[in-house]
Amino acid sequence: xxxxxxTIDRIREGLLRREFSAVELATEALRFxxxxxxxxxxxxxxxPERALGAxxxxxxxxxxxxxxxxxxxxPVAVKDVICTRGVRTTxxxxxxxxxxxxxxxxxxxxxxxxxxxxxxxxxxxxxxxxSSTENSxxxxxxxxxxxxxxxGGSSGGSAAAVAQxxxxxxxxxxxxxxxxxPASFCGVVGVTPTYGRVSRYGxxxxxxxxxxxxxxxxxxxxxxxxxxxxxxxxxxxxTSAFAPVADYPALLDGEVRGTRVGLxxxxxxxxxxETGELVHRGVEVLARLGCELRQISLPHTRYAIxxxxxxxxxxxxxxxxxxxxxxxxxxxxESETLIGMYRNTRGEGFxxxxxxxxxxxxxxxxxxxxxxxxxxxxxxxxxxxxxxxAAFREVDAIVTPVSPFPAFRLGExxxxxxxxxxxxxxxxxxxxxxxxxxSVPCGRTASGLPVGMQILANHFDEAGMLRLAxxxxxxxxxxxx
Amino acid sequence: xxxxxxxxxxxADLANLKLSEEEGRKFCxxxxxxxxxxxxxxxxxxxxxxxxxxxxxxAEETATLRxxxxxxxxxxxxxxxxxxxxxAGFYKVPKVIER
Numbered sequence: 001x002x003x004x005x006x007t008i009d010r011i012r013e014g015l016l017r018r019e020f021s022a023v024e025l026a027t028e029a030l031r032f033x034x035x036x037x038x039x040x041x042x043x044x045x046x047x048p049e050r051a052l053g054a055x056x057x058x059x060x061x062x063x064x065x066x067x068x069x070x071x072x073x074x075p076v077a078v079k080d081v082i083c084t085r086g087v088r089t090t091x092x093x094x095x096x097x098x099x100x101x102x103x104x105x106x107x108x109x110x111x112x113x114x115x116x117x118x119x120x121x122x123x124x125x126x127x128x129x130x131s132s133t134e135n136s137x138x139x140x141x142x143x144x145x146x147x148x149x150x151x152g153g154s155s156g157g158s159a160a161a162v163a164q165x166x167x168x169x170x171x172x173x174x175x176x177x178x179x180x181x182p183a184s185f186c187g188v189v190g191v192t193p194t195y196g197r198v199s200r201y202g203x204x205x206x207x208x209x210x211x212x213x214x215x216x217x218x219x220x221x222x223x224x225x226x227x228x229x230x231x232x233x234x235x236x237x238x239t240s241a242f243a244p245v246a247d248y249p250a251l252l253d254g255e256v257r258g259t260r261v262g263l264x265x266x267x268x269x270x271x272x273x274e275t276g277e278l279v280h281r282g283v284e285v286l287a288r289l290g291c292e293l294r295q296i297s298l299p300h301t302r303y304a305i306x307x308x309x310x311x312x313x314x315x316x317x318x319x320x321x322x323x324x325x326x327x328x329x330x331x332x333x334e335s336e337t338l339i340g341m342y343r344n345t346r347g348e349g350f351x352x353x354x355x356x357x358x359x360x361x362x363x364x365x366x367x368x369x370x371x372x373x374x375x376x377x378x379x380x381x382x383x384x385x386x387x388x389x390a391a392f393r394e395v396d397a398i399v400t401p402v403s404p405f406p407a408f409r410l411g412e413x414x415x416x417x418x419x420x421x422x423x424x425x426x427x428x429x430x431x432x433x434x435x436x437x438x439s440v441p442c443g444r445t446a447s448g449l450p451v452g453m454q455i456l457a458n459h460f461d462e463a464g465m466l467r468l469a470x471x472x473x474x475x476x477x478x479x480x481x
Numbered sequence: 482x483x484x485x486x487x488x489x490x491x492x493a494d495l496a497n498l499k500l501s502e503e504e505g506r507k508f509c510x511x512x513x514x515x516x517x518x519x520x521x522x523x524x525x526x527x528x529x530x531x532x533x534x535x536x537x538x539x540a541e542e543t544a545t546l547r548x549x550x551x552x553x554x555x556x557x558x559x560x561x562x563x564x565x566x567x568x569a570g571f572y573k574v575p576k577v578i579e580r
Contacts, residue, residue: 098563100562100563102555102559102560103555194537195536195537196536196537209536235547238545239536241537241539241540242539242540242544243539303521303522303524303525305518306518306519306520306521306522307522309515310519317496321496321497324497325565326564326565326572327563327564327572328563328565329563329564330565331565331566335575336575337575337576338575338576338577339497341574341575343498343499346498346499347498347499347500347501348499350498352504355498355500355504356508356511356512358498359489359492359496359498359512360512360516362492362495362496363492363516364519366492366495373519375532376522376523376527377522378533378534379530379531379532380525380530382530382532382533383527383530385533417511417515418514418515418518434536459537
């Protein structure tokens with residue numbers, strides 16, 4: 001059994017033809033993932049008992065001729081910011097190195113109810129803050145396609161596991177591009193659904209008005225399947241959306257001829273040459289598929305980085321206040337007084353990027369600066385969201401690059417936080433507007449580094465977005481030219 | 482935009498975050514640079530723009546309300562399972578009240 005190239009369809013076929021049982025597949029998938037992990041450090045820890053238990057339930061259903069669920073026996077990796085009952089959830093942080101959640105995230109419950117088999121938890125930037133997975137307290141992840149380079153971040157472990165074949169699909173989280181950018185760096189599909197489409201119950205909060213859970217996969221149909229089972233209203237997350245969930249996998253094959261695709265000029269200025277060339281070729285493929293291309297403008301794009309890093313750091317400084325030494329496993333040994341316990345635990349526990357963001361967020365929320373920074377940014381966010389609403393009156397989808405450049409070398413950008421923030425320019429706007437967006441593989445550079453093409457759609461039009469991505473993928477991507 | 486070391490210390494106190502001498506110095510220059518970049522927002526006149534307080538909400542205002550019925554919760558054991566120090570059903574913390 002070649003577990004590294006399995007798809008959900010192939011697993012279903014193998015199960016129904018009795019080529020392998022769910023337990024056999026889980027055993028082999030765990031063995032393979034564990035033996036390959038030293039190459040990338042994609043997984044932080046595995047949960048074999050849980051995986052085999054889930055697989056046994058699938059086999060029992062099959063033995064009773066019951067439907068085993070749309071994700072039956074599918075090996076899944078879960079980013080370690082998503083809570084798993086009884087299985088450590090560290091958020092890539094020293095502060096939560098021993099934290100064992102007493103409950104499961106809704107997305108995990110749903111994927112397991114659908115027959116999915118969680119193999120383990122994936123590495124990420126500490127509390128999902130970063131664009132390279134170098135901010136993990138447990139060592140960086142290596143890009144499986146270029147081991148001296150980063151996998152992107154913050155869901156770098158999930159993207160690397162899917163690219164490496166140590167998971168068929170994975171859950172990631174996205175606040176400013178943390179699913180799409182690593183997907184593009186690792187050559188896989190990554191989907192950030194509409195804000196509220198997937199419940200965040202059990203997702204450790206970073207910036208609550210921007211956080212999303214979404215799927216990563218090796219092809220569009222598999223991403224659509226994982227999205228379908230995890231999406232939908234959840235009473236445990238009051239921000240989860242009531243809108244009905246479409247049957248995304250069933251809607252993939254619709255016609256894309258005549259789809260109006262907007263190309264925002266602000267996103268194609270100053271691109272690294274090879275990335276730009278590949279995305280332009282991707283756009284040409286869409287034209288050949290019958291899409292109608294339109295030049296559009298999203299005029300407030302240049303303010304998005306400043307807007308985003310004010311809002312996300314402000315919310316992070318508030319959300320991370322809970323790590324105080326009283327409740328979450330780690331307390332500084334120097335805790336003579338209550339305030340001392342807070343200050344020392346946090347000072348010793350948080351890594352550099354978390355401290356930077358807590359400081360920035362506290363500053364922009366502090367007395368005298370709230371109006372100038374936080375309130376101002378919330379108003380600019382309205383303008384950015386309006387740019388998209390106006391664009392979607394004229395087009396059905398928007399196509400852009402995901403990142404200005406392909407995967408960079410480990411350590412290359414660590415010394416310049418502002419430069420690292422600026423590289424998020426193409427992905428943060430979608431999060432600010434709350435619209436669905438995704439990265440689909442769009443060829444490789446001359447040195448073999450993957451490049452992603454971003455597709456953005458209007459609120460709750462995941463089906464239209466995935467259909468366009470699927471048509472592009474089925475046509476052979478940029479190789480269709 | 483210049484951030485002084487005293488301002489960095491003040492903000493670190495607000496955040497209950499102990500910083501080393503070196504971190505304090507580093508944040509002076511880094512935060513100053515990042516905040517200067519954020520000042521680009523002042524190019525925009527937003528006097529007539531509403532702040533985006535809600536990302537997306539498509540349902541009725543009362544849709545998220547539910548009946549107030551009892552249900553299973555974590556309970557003290559579950560809630561305290563991750564506490565660095567606990568006892569008698571409570572979190573243990575350093576002494577707060579001076580005698």
